[in-house]
Amino acid sequence: GDAENTDFQQSLRLYTQVDTFHLNINKTNNPDSLFAFASQYNLLIVSVHTDDLRAAKNFGISDSIFTLIDSLCLHKNVILNLFSSPYLLNRIHRLSNLKGLIVSYENLPAIQQLSAQLIFGAIPGHANLPVSISEEYPLGSGIITPDIGRLKYGTPLESDINPSVENKIDSIVSDAINREAFPGCQIFAAKNGVVFLNKAYGKPTYKSTQNVTLENLYDLASVTKVIATVPAIMKLYEEEVIDIEKPLSNYMTFLDSTNKKDITIRDILLHKAGLASWIPFYISTLEPVYPSQSLFSSTLSSAFPYKVNGGQYLNRFTCFKKDYFSTKQSPDFPFQVANGIFASKSIHDTILLAICKSAVEKKSRYKYSDLGFILLYKMVENLKGQSFEEYINNVLFKRIGASTLCFNPLKSFSVEQVIPTEYDQYFRKQIVHGFVHDPAAAMMGGISGHAGLFSNANDLGKIMQMFMNEGIYGDERFFTPETISLFTSKQSKNDDNRRGLGFDKPETDRSKNSPACQSVSPKSYGHSGFTGTYVWADPECNLVYIFLSNRIYPDAMNNKLVDMNIRTKIQQELYNNFIPM
Numbered sequence: 001g002d003a004e005n006t007d008f009q010q011s012l013r014l015y016t017q018v019d020t021f022h023l024n025i026n027k028t029n030n031p032d033s034l035f036a037f038a039s040q041y042n043l044l045i046v047s048v049h050t051d052d053l054r055a056a057k058n059f060g061i062s063d064s065i066f067t068l069i070d071s072l073c074l075h076k077n078v079i080l081n082l083f084s085s086p087y088l089l090n091r092i093h094r095l096s097n098l099k100g101l102i103v104s105y106e107n108l109p110a111i112q113q114l115s116a117q118l119i120f121g122a123i124p125g126h127a128n129l130p131v132s133i134s135e136e137y138p139l140g141s142g143i144i145t146p147d148i149g150r151l152k153y154g155t156p157l158e159s160d161i162n163p164s165v166e167n168k169i170d171s172i173v174s175d176a177i178n179r180e181a182f183p184g185c186q187i188f189a190a191k192n193g194v195v196f197l198n199k200a201y202g203k204p205t206y207k208s209t210q211n212v213t214l215e216n217l218y219d220l221a222s223v224t225k226v227i228a229t230v231p232a233i234m235k236l237y238e239e240e241v242i243d244i245e246k247p248l249s250n251y252m253t254f255l256d257s258t259n260k261k262d263i264t265i266r267d268i269l270l271h272k273a274g275l276a277s278w279i280p281f282y283i284s285t286l287e288p289v290y291p292s293q294s295l296f297s298s299t300l301s302s303a304f305p306y307k308v309n310g311g312q313y314l315n316r317f318t319c320f321k322k323d324y325f326s327t328k329q330s331p332d333f334p335f336q337v338a339n340g341i342f343a344s345k346s347i348h349d350t351i352l353l354a355i356c357k358s359a360v361e362k363k364s365r366y367k368y369s370d371l372g373f374i375l376l377y378k379m380v381e382n383l384k385g386q387s388f389e390e391y392i393n394n395v396l397f398k399r400i401g402a403s404t405l406c407f408n409p410l411k412s413f414s415v416e417q418v419i420p421t422e423y424d425q426y427f428r429k430q431i432v433h434g435f436v437h438d439p440a441a442a443m444m445g446g447i448s449g450h451a452g453l454f455s456n457a458n459d460l461g462k463i464m465q466m467f468m469n470e471g472i473y474g475d476e477r478f479f480t481p482e483t484i485s486l487f488t489s490k491q492s493k494n495d496d497n498r499r500g501l502g503f504d505k506p507e508t509d510r511s512k513n514s515p516a517c518q519s520v521s522p523k524s525y526g527h528s529g530f531t532g533t534y535v536w537a538d539p540e541c542n543l544v545y546i547f548l549s550n551r552i553y554p555d556a557m558n559n560k561l562v563d564m565n566i567r568t569k570i571q572q573e574l575y576n577n578f579i580p581m
Contacts, residue, residue, distance in 0.1 A: 001024075001025055001047075001048070001049025001050060001083075001107070002024060002025070002049070003049065004022045005020070006047070006049060006112055007109040007112040007113050008047050008049075008081070008083070008112035008113070008115060008116055009047075011112065011113045011115075011116030011117065011153070012045065012116045012119070012120075013215075014116070014151075014153065014458055015116070015120040015122075015150065015401050016120075016401035016403055017403035018045070019041070021034060021037045021038075023065070023068075025048075025049075025050065025060065025061050025062065025065055031068055031071075034068065034072075035071075035072075035075075038072060038075075038076055041076070042076075042077065043076070043077045043078075043079070043099075044072060044076050044077065044078045044079070045078075045079045045081065045119065046069055046072065046078055046079070046080050046081070047080075047081040047082075047083060047112075047115075048061065048065065048069075048080070048081070048082050048083060048084060048088070049083045049084070049107050049112075050083070050084045050107060051107050052084075053085075055085065055087065058088075058091075059084050059085055059087075059088060061084070061088065063091065066088075066091045066092050066093075069092055070092060070093050070094045070097075073094045073097035073098055074094070074097065077099045078097070078098055078099060078100075079098070079099055079100035079101070079102070079119065080092075080098050080100070080101050080102070081102045081104060081115055081119070082101075082102065082103050082104060083104045083105070083106065083107040083111065083112065083115070084105070084107065085105070086103045086105070086129060086131060086133055087131070087133065089101075089103070089133050089134075089137065090133060090134065095136065095137075096136070100119070102115060102118065102119070102125075103129070113153065117150075117152060117153060118145065120150050120401075120474075121145065121146065121147060121148035121149075121150055121474065121475065122147065122148075122150040122151060122152045122153075123147055123152055124144070124145055124146055124147045125142075125143070125144065125145035126142075126144045126145075127142055128140045128141060128142035129141045129142055146475075148474055148475035149193070149469060149472060149473060149474060149475055150401075150462075150473065150474045151190060151193060151194075151195050151461060151462060151465055152193055152194045152195065153194070153195045153198070154194045154195070154196060155196060156196040156197070156577075157579075158194050158196065159190070159191035159192055159194045159196040160191065160192070160578065160579045160581065161191060161196055161574070161577050161578065161579060162577035162578075162579055164577065165196075165197070165573060165574065165576075165577035166197060166199070168573050168577070169187065169197070169570050169573055169574075170201075172566065172569055172570055172573065173185060173187070173201045173202070173566075173570070174201075176560070176561070176564060176566045177201065177202045179560060179564070180206065180558070180560065181549075181551060181558070181560035181561045181564055181566055182202070182532055182549035182550060182551040182553070182560075182561055182566075183202050183203050183204065183205050183206045183208070183550065183553055184200070184201055184202025184203045184204055184208075184211070184212035184419070184549065184550070185200070185201050185202060185212070185532075185547060185548060185549035186198075186199070186200050186201070186212065186214065186216070186218065186456060186457040186546070186547075186548045186549075187199050187201070187457065187546070187547055187548075187570065188457035188458060188460070188461045188544070188545070188546035189543070189544065189545050189546070189574055190461055190465060190543070190544045191541070191542055191543050191544075192542045193465065193469075193542070195458075195461065198214060198457065198458055198461075199214075200212040200213050200214050200216065204216065204419050204420060204550070205420060205553055205554070206553075210416075212419070214456060214457070214458060215404075215417060215456060216417055216418070216419050216456060217404055217406075217409050217413060217417055217418045217419065217454040217455060217456055218419050218454065218455065218456070218457075218531070218533060218548040218549070218550060219419070219421050219436060219437050219453075219454055219529075219531045219533075219550070220451075220453040220454060220455055220460075220529050220531070220533050220548075221437065221438060221451050221529030221530040221531040221533055222370075222450060222451060222527060222528065222529045222530060223453065223460070223527050223528070223529040223533045223534070223535055224448070224449070224450060224451050224452050224453040224529075225373050225449070225450060225502055225527060226502055226503055226504075226526070226527040226535065227405070227453055227455075227460065227463055227535070228388075228392045228449070228452075228453055229373050229376055229377055229380075229449040229450070229502065230269070230487060230501070230502035230503065231392065231395070231396050231463075231478075231479075232376075232377075232380045232388070232391060232392050232395070233265070233269070233376060233380070233501075233502070234479055234483050234484075234487055235395050235396075235479070236380065236383060237483065238479060238480060238483055241383055242265060242379075242383070243265075244264070244265040244266045244269070244501070245264060245265075245266055246264060246265065247261065247262050247263060247264055247265075248260070248263055248264065248265055248268065248372075248375060248376075248379065249261045249262070249263075251379050251382065251383060252375065252378065252379050252382060254352075254356070255356065255375075258356045258357075259359070259360045260273075260275075260355075260356065260360060260375075263275070263360070263372075265376070266491075266501065267364070268369075268372030268373070268375070268376060269372075269487075269499075269501040269502045270366070270491055270492075270497060270499050270501065271366055271367060271368045271369055271372070271497075271499060272364050272365060272366050272367070272497060273360070273369070273372055274360040274361035274362065274363070274364065274365075274367070275355075275358070275360060275367070275369040275371045275372050276358045276359060276369060276371060277367060277368060277369050277370070277371075278369070278370045278371065278440075279354055279355070279358060279371065279440075280439070281350070281351050281354055281439065281440050281443060282427045282439045282440075282443060285320055285321055285324035285325065285443075286319065286320060286321065286427070287319050287320070287321055320341075323344065324343065324344050324347065324350075325337070325341055325342065325343055325344070326341075326342050326344075327340050327341070327342070328342065329342045330342070331345070332344065332345055333345070334445070335347060335443070335444065335445030335446075336408075336435070336445070336446070337428060337435065337442045337443060338424075338428040338430055338432060338435045338442065339430060339435075341428060343442075343443050343444075343445065347443050347444065348378075348444055351374070351440065351443065351444065352374075352375075352378065355371050355374060355375065358371065365496065365497075366496060366497040366499070370440070370450035370451070371450075373448070373449040373450035374440070374444075374448055374449055374450055375449075376449045377447075377448055377449025377450075378449075380449075387447070388447060388449070389407050389447050395478075396463070396478065399476060399478070400462050400463065400466060400473055400474065400476075400478070401459075401462060401474070402455070402459035402460075402462050402463060403459065404454070404455050404456045404458075404459045405453060405454075405455040405459045405460070405463075406453070406454055406455070407436075407446050407447045407452045407453060407454070408435075408436075408445075408446040408447070408452075409434060409454040410434040410435070415433060415434045418433065418434045418454065419550045419553075420432065420433035420434075420550065420553055421433070421437040421531055421550050421552050421553055422437055422552045422553060422554060422555065422556045423553075423554040423555065424437075427439050428442070431554070436451060436452045436454075437451075437530075437531055437552065437556075438450070438451035438452070438530070451529075451530075455548075456548070457546040457547075457548050460535055460546045460548075461544055461546055463535075464526075464535055464536075464537045464544045464546070465537075465544050466478055467484055467488065467525075467537055468537045468538075468539050468542065468544060470484050470485075471483065471484050486501065487500055487501040487502060487503060488500050488501075488503050488523075488525040489523075490505050490522070495508060495509050500525055503525040503526065503527060504525065504526055504527050504528070505522075505524070505525055506520050506521075506522065506524055508522060514568075515528060515568075516536055516568060516571060517568040517569070517571040517572035517575065518572065519572055519575035519576075520536070520538050520571070520575075521538050521539075521540035521541065523538065523539050523540050524536060524537060524538035524539070524540070525537060526545075528567070530552070530556075531549075531550060531551065531552050532547075532548070532549035532550055532551030532552060532561050533547065533548050533549065534546070534547040534548075534567045536571065541575075541578070543574065543575075545570075545571050545574060547566075547567045547570060547571075549561065
């Protein structure tokens with residue numbers, strides 16, 4: 001067709017990674033370039049677009065286009081989607097070689113969007129040809145295809161939501177951007193499996209000339225815990241590879257001789273294992289201006305305050321110690337931390353040793369901690385004999401079509417597609433752009449169990465919808481309903497710990513601050529991230545809500561997003577606009 005980036009192509013990319021190639025139907029094309037492109041792929045979706053309604057002019061499509069389609073059918077699996085008259089099918093000589101055929105009749109944007117959804121089984125197909133094309137395709141020909149449970153893309157009314165909700169959310173976001181709570185964001189909302197809001201706002205930075213798009217990737221920070229680490233644990237639990245009631249040391253024997261010998265996987269997931277909240281591992285890798293405490297000091301976090309009077313950072317360090325980092329990548333320094341910074345291959349062992357030497361509280365109480373999720377990620381690698389990244393990609397991300405969900409995004413995406421985070425003045429001394437913001441995850445090569453994932457909002461919506469579908473998405477079962485229920489349910493009968501297994505839950509005590517708005521149900525669950533991210537699902541009303549921002553650009557001390565309750569204010573607006581049934 002004439003357009004190089006059609007609504008059809010954009011809609012296909014909502015479901016998985018789809019690369020595109022364009023031929024103009026009104027110009028002479030070089031078929032060699034098309035065949036060279038097509039040789040890389042196992043499936044081709046060929047769409048023919050024309051607005052020409054003149055049958056006498058062959059609807060504006062030359063025979064050369066159909067000759068190319070015939071040739072492609074001989075060598076590749078081809079789905080043909082015809083956005084024009086069904087009579088054009090008479091000009092294709094190898095219709096029987098097609099693996100799929102859709103006649104969409106019109107070239108309108110809405111028709112293109114629906115056709116893409118039909119291909120991926122988000123909506124059913126149940127139409128018949130109103131004319132006779134040939135003996136092979138007589139009047140009434142057609143097949144019924146099912147809705148296989150992927151996300152649909154529609155309007156608020158289709159989701160029983162008041163259409164004015166978008167304007168109200170626009171107003172909240174506009175005010176937040178104007179007050180520099182964040183430079184830009186993505187918001188995704190789906191009810192009853194229908195996405196009624198998938199929108200980008202603002203800019204990647206306050207000085208950007210470009211706008212945020214739906215294809216941009218955000219640093220998810222601690223949302224990594226429930227999107228990668230918890231699903232990995234759920235899979236091992238279902239396969240009976242682990243028992244979450246057993247000590248972690250059963251699966252990581254080096255913990256046997258430490259004060260972490262008896263902590264259970266369950267207690268780590270509930271953040272009640274007595275572990276320290278975090279350890280600023282990077283501090284001992286820097287040369288101090290004057291002597292400082294060891295990396296392994298249990299009092300490190302109190303010994304190194306990040307602010308002095310007036311809210312200014314206290315920079316006590318000048319440069320990296322040569323044993324930990326190099327400016328060039330090599331077998332001895334394989335892990336890229338940021339531009340021009342590569343960590344030692346021994347850094348993982350250094351971090352694990354620091355965790356082993358850290359204190360453990362004897363009294364069992366809720367205390368949010370990253371450390372246990374670092375240990376869980378290492379446990380997964382040890383038990384599966386492969387990298388954590390490879391494992392979670394194979395068991396979840398690739399299978400569900402979440403093509404932007406990844407660690408180390410610059411391996412697959414341009415730096416322009418990734419939203420920057422903080423100007424790190426004290427560790428990496430640069431704008432963190434394309435690399436994970438969390439220093440510990442960065443030192444570990446960008447991959448950890450507590451942070452490291454990047455994604456757009458749409459792909460996170462698939463994962464959260466799968467959880468809410470009791471483990472099914474796209475006619476494929478990922479987890480049993482029992483596993484989903486166990487991990488997303490509140491575990492404590494008291495109010496001392498609101499958490500599920502890895503998942504955050506709403507506070508039942510209204511006098512306490514809750515991670516969700518007041519209208520969410522007790523069955524709801526999700527997680528937030530330090531960079532300004534948020535995922536939440538409510539199975540009682542079948543609502544998924546995603547918010548992604550880089551509120552820490554350029555300064556992690558910017559707390560306006562939290563102080564203004566932007567994420568939960570938007571969430572409450574969604575509930576306020578439910579249409580009563």
